[in-house]
Amino acid sequence: MASRYIYRPFIKGSVPQTKPIVSIENVVASATVNQTVNLNLITQIFPDVEYHPDQFPGLVFRLRSPKTATLIFSSGKMVCTGAKSEKMAIQAVKNVVQKLKKGGIPLENEPQIEIQNIVASASLGGKIHLELAARVLPRSMYEPEQFPGLIHRMLDPKTVILLFASGKLVCTGAKKESEVYRAVGNLHTLLEEKNLMIYEG
Amino acid sequence: RLRTWDSRSQVHEPVDRNFRQAFSELDRLKDKLAVGDAVIEKAAYVYRKALEKGLVRGRSISALVAAALYAACRDTETPRTLKDIANASNIKKKDVARCYRLLIRELDLKMPVVDPVKCVARIASKAGLSEKTKRKALEILKKAEEGKISAGKDPMGLAAAALYVACVMNGENKTQKDVAEAAGVTEVTIRNRYKGLKTHLKL
DNA sequence: AGGTTACTTTAAAAAGC
DNA sequence: GCTTTAAAAAGTAACCT
Numbered sequence: 001m002a003s004r005y006i007y008r009p010f011i012k013g014s015v016p017q018t019k020p021i022v023s024i025e026n027v028v029a030s031a032t033v034n035q036t037v038n039l040n041l042i043t044q045i046f047p048d049v050e051y052h053p054d055q056f057p058g059l060v061f062r063l064r065s066p067k068t069a070t071l072i073f074s075s076g077k078m079v080c081t082g083a084k085s086e087k088m089a090i091q092a093v094k095n096v097v098q099k100l101k102k103g104g105i106p107l108e109n110e111p112q113i114e115i116q117n118i119v120a121s122a123s124l125g126g127k128i129h130l131e132l133a134a135r136v137l138p139r140s141m142y143e144p145e146q147f148p149g150l151i152h153r154m155l156d157p158k159t160v161i162l163l164f165a166s167g168k169l170v171c172t173g174a175k176k177e178s179e180v181y182r183a184v185g186n187l188h189t190l191l192e193e194k195n196l197m198i199y200e201g
Numbered sequence: 202r203l204r205t206w207d208s209r210s211q212v213h214e215p216v217d218r219n220f221r222q223a224f225s226e227l228d229r230l231k232d233k234l235a236v237g238d239a240v241i242e243k244a245a246y247v248y249r250k251a252l253e254k255g256l257v258r259g260r261s262i263s264a265l266v267a268a269a270l271y272a273a274c275r276d277t278e279t280p281r282t283l284k285d286i287a288n289a290s291n292i293k294k295k296d297v298a299r300c301y302r303l304l305i306r307e308l309d310l311k312m313p314v315v316d317p318v319k320c321v322a323r324i325a326s327k328a329g330l331s332e333k334t335k336r337k338a339l340e341i342l343k344k345a346e347e348g349k350i351s352a353g354k355d356p357m358g359l360a361a362a363a364l365y366v367a368c369v370m371n372g373e374n375k376t377q378k379d380v381a382e383a384a385g386v387t388e389v390t391i392r393n394r395y396k397g398l399k400t401h402l403k404l
Numbered sequence: 405a406g407g408t409t410a411c412t413t414t415a416a417a418a419a420g421c
Numbered sequence: 422g423c424t425t426t427a428a429a430a431a432g433t434a435a436c437c438t
Contacts, residue, residue: 026428030417056425057419069426071418079417081427117416121429130352131314141305145283145315146298147413148353148431153306160414162430165352170430172415198349259422295412302413353431387434392405 018125020184024177025170026082026119029089031111033076033097038105042072045103061096068092078111086115086177118174122184124167124191126199133163133196152187159183167197216252219262223248226266226290233289234281236274243273250308260300264292268300275312280319282357284385317342317351320360320384328375328383330364337367341398348401354394358386362394366404 039059043051050060058071058079068082070092078096083089090113097111130150134142139153149162149170157179162170169187174180191197224245231241248269251257257265267290274281283301287294304310318339325335341363345351351359361384368375377388384391398404 023429025430026426028416028427032418050425052425058425060426062426067427071426073418075419077418079426081417081425083427114417119415119428127349128352129349134314135311141302142314143302143413144353144432145355145357146302148433149413151414153414162414164430165349166431168430170414170428172429174415298412355433358433389405389435390433393433 020122020124020188022120022122022181022184024085024118024120024180027084027086027089027115028117028119029080029083029086029093029113029115031078031080031093031113033078033107033111034109035076035107037072037074037076037100037107039072039074042100042103042105045105046099063092063095063099066092066095070096072096079116086118089113089115115175117172118177118180119170119172120174120180120184122169122171124169124184124188124197126197127167128163128165128191129196129198130163130165133191133194136194136196137190154183154186156186157183161187163187219252219257220249223252223262223266226263227270230267230270230286230289234270234285236270236279236281240270240273240277240279243276244270247272247304247308247310251304254307256303256307261292261296263290264296264300265304266290267292267297268304271297271301272304272310272312275315276310278313278316278319280323282385315356317346317356317359317363320357321364324357324360324364324380324384328364328379330368330375331371331373334364334367334371334373337370338363341366341402344402345398350397350401355386355390357384358390358394360384361386362391362398365391366395366398 039051042059043049046061048062058073061070061072063070066083066088068080071079078093080089080093083092093111093113097107101107130142133150134140137152140150142150149164152161152163154161157174159171159173159179161183171180171183174183227241227244248266251265251269267286271283271286283294283298287297305312321335321338321342342359345359345363361380365377365380377391381388381391
């Protein structure tokens with residue numbers, strides 16, 4: 001009983017009560033095959049692609065697995081969106097290149113891939129006092145007439161977090177999954193330290 | 202010497218022209234929106250800061266003037282909505298909002314959150330509601346804000362719902378549509394806020 | 405009233421206007 | 422700055438029954 005008395009009362013309000021639940025929702029990767037590509041030829045071989053050069057220079061190549069959309073440019077550069085992890089994004093780009101090759105598109109090189117952005121959602125353990133948070137969190141903006149979430153720009157890791165009153169959030173701008181966990185952890189700790197979280201039930 | 206002269210004629214002079222154009226636009230908006238001189242002065246101050254920081258390059262002067270004016274209204278708690286500024290300046294509400302957020306970000310401005318209480322008077326006068334109903338709405342808002350049902354919600358929607366509830370309580374014959382129209386929100390929003398108020402205040 | 409769909413915000417890359 | 426892609430959060434809006 002003594003140890004319980006010592007720990008619980010002092011931990012409350014100074015240490016996160018719950019561990020955030022994080023989900024990677026979208027990974028954006030850029031890639032290049034270091035050679036030019038004939039987009040019109042791809043359109044002939046793959047009838048399901050979307051290509052409207054008058055509207056946008058990139059051709060949209062959709063994969064069912066991993067469920068992604070890859071934009072292919074005539075320069076041989078690409079942008080893959082929609083993957084649920086870094087690995088899946090890389091696999092998606094490789095799958096696209098493999099399909100192009102099997103379809104008869106002459107590609108000589110393996111794609112060079114770079115993760116550009118990771119979007120994740122998360123849930124902290126309790127509700128947030130947004131109006132107070134807007135006043136005490138640096139680089140944050142809360143404009144309920146424009147958007148229901150508080151927009152917070154974190155310096156390290158360099159990310160932007162959309163924080164909602166429910167305690168759920170969206171983290172974007174990270175280039176590594178580890179940065180997402182670090183950003184969410186940093187914010188959770190900050191909110192705890194400044195007593196901006198409301199734990200009920 | 203020629204270099205020095207160049208830097209004055211090609212950089213400083215256009216800055217003055219830019220500010221003169223911005224200020225005349227501010228004067229035009231001042232009459233349309235009926236805001237006081239203090240608000241205009243603050244808007245001009247914010248715009249000048251934006252100019253000094255180079256935020257106007259590649260952007261519309263009109264949009265930034267409108268955004269600076271909105272920032273001044275917010276800072277002085279002058280009840281003018283983004284829609285008001287957008288309509289008076291003929292700039293899309295989305296663009297005014299985007300420039301406003303740019304000013305807040307780049308100039309490190311801190312604005313008070315829009316208070317639903319300040320929205321009540323405007324909606325009430327537009328809808329022609331009584332002083333008693335206005336008072337009742339303020340009471341309702343007081344309880345609602347402390348109950349934390351307002352986080353993330355549009356202040357106009359909250360004020361409109363509070364006024365609608367107050368009308369019903371005072372037997373003032375106004376429909377949701379009347380209040381919604383005066384507030385610039387939809388009836389659906391009033392209904393949704395009403396549900397929250399009903400649950401929280403157990404009305 | 406309700407249900408659907410759709411739009412607001414955030415980040416990032418691609419080529420070109 | 423814009424165009425296109427994807428995805429989440431919560432609120433508001435538009436349109437249909």
